[in-house]
Amino acid sequence: MEYKIELVNLSVYYGDFHALRNINMQIGAKTITALIGPSGCGKSTMLRTINRINELIDGTRIEGKILIDQKDIYHPKTDILQLRKKAGMVFQRPNCFPLSVYDNITYGPRVHGIKKKAELDEIVEKSLRATWLWDELKEKMKKSALSLSLEYQQRLCIARVLALGSEIILLDEPCSALDPITTLRIEELLVELKKDYTIIIVTHNMQQAARVSNYSGYMLMGELVEVNETSKIFTSPQDKRTEDYITGRFG
């Protein structure tokens, strides 16, 4: 089987601090993988390393490889801008630009060179429909994105990534600023998006991992302790540490 994303002996350092330790993981196309684990274990670092946004921090260094579609994304010849387009990120806090709804969504396509109004309009409609925002927002294209509710803003951030034409969506605790009901709606949305996209979601919420994901990985202090089908992780974890964490969290 060919994997969409493969992490091969991946280590990440912040200066001398060893934040990800020799991670090996394969992720199939059109699946949702949840990363769980206590705060500070390296979940965000992992996502940010896949988008290559992490290297903007001074002193970061990686060892090992990340393959996307069998290509090493840290190869010197990699086009970083195209990579970031392919693997878009959604952050913890909704972080819309202080621009209109329309300009937020078209930001990505525009920086990648799409200029035609008709083409942009089509992208906007498509990504807003995919995130169930179209009916609500089609009359409010010129409204400032920051005037929307947090849920809508976060969905808009997802739409902004879809508009890029990403194939992979990396979500870093996307629901932590939202209430339980809106959280459920975002989860539903993710399950729907799985039909077309490969999704990795970081969450500290066990129930969320159990509800949305096909696969789950448990991380602890920079190590990927265990990764397996979600049902197996939650019912019969192989590693004692995973079991302790899950029973602790559920119990």
Next chain:
Amino acid sequence: MLKPIFWEQVMKKILFVGTAITVFILFFIIFYILKNGLAVVDMEFLLSSPKDFGRAGGIFPCIVGTIVLSLVAIIIATPLGVGTSIYLSEYTRESKLTSIIRFGTDCLAGIPSIIFGLFGFVLFVVYLGLGWSILSGGLTIAFMILPTIIRTSEEAIKSVPDYYREVSLSLGGTKWQTIVKVVLPSALPGIVTGIILGVARSIEETAIVIFTAGSVLRIPTSLFDSCRTMSVHFYILAREGISMENAYGTATILIITILLINAFAYWLMHRLMAKYS
């Protein structure tokens, strides 16, 4: 021993008196100038040329001179200043070099304008042979207001939240796209404030203009012509005792111009802030 509550009362009164004095002086100056000046101000005064060295007639050439000179200064200083601030805040790490540059701009900001005037005279008027001209004056004034524009723009750019940059880059934007499409629009209110402060300072400037742009009382027709600004006109009318009435009239227009610019800056800033945040 006096009770703390007593001191509380005394301090409050002292601060109130201080504030009252400040406001009173401000209004007194404006009132005094307007009272003496408004009498001579009319359309004729604004739109006609001075006669007999300014004893009679209007100040039209000085209005033109002021506008053109400030415009030239701001057109030179804005790209240089904003460019420098972008370079300092987006393209360099904090280092010895950047703190030296910052220290340098701060020192530059503290240099009396008459010294800039002398420098501009030596460099532009004499050495580069530009003579007393709008170009010499504009260049020199640009150097004077550069530190203001650099510092205000830098502060504005620094206050743009880092996550805007991060999102833009994470979507595959280049650094330059990020600066142009995200950072600068968010920093715009601050940058514009700096530029307008610069405009106000170039309108007020007197010493530099006398040294570098001269004081010829004619409507300039090229960048190499000398010109006379309202500030210089006021100075000459008052200093040489030519006409106190017309001096006050000129001062009145000058003060009204500055008030209008400040009001415009205020309005523009609010508009921009409403748009981008």
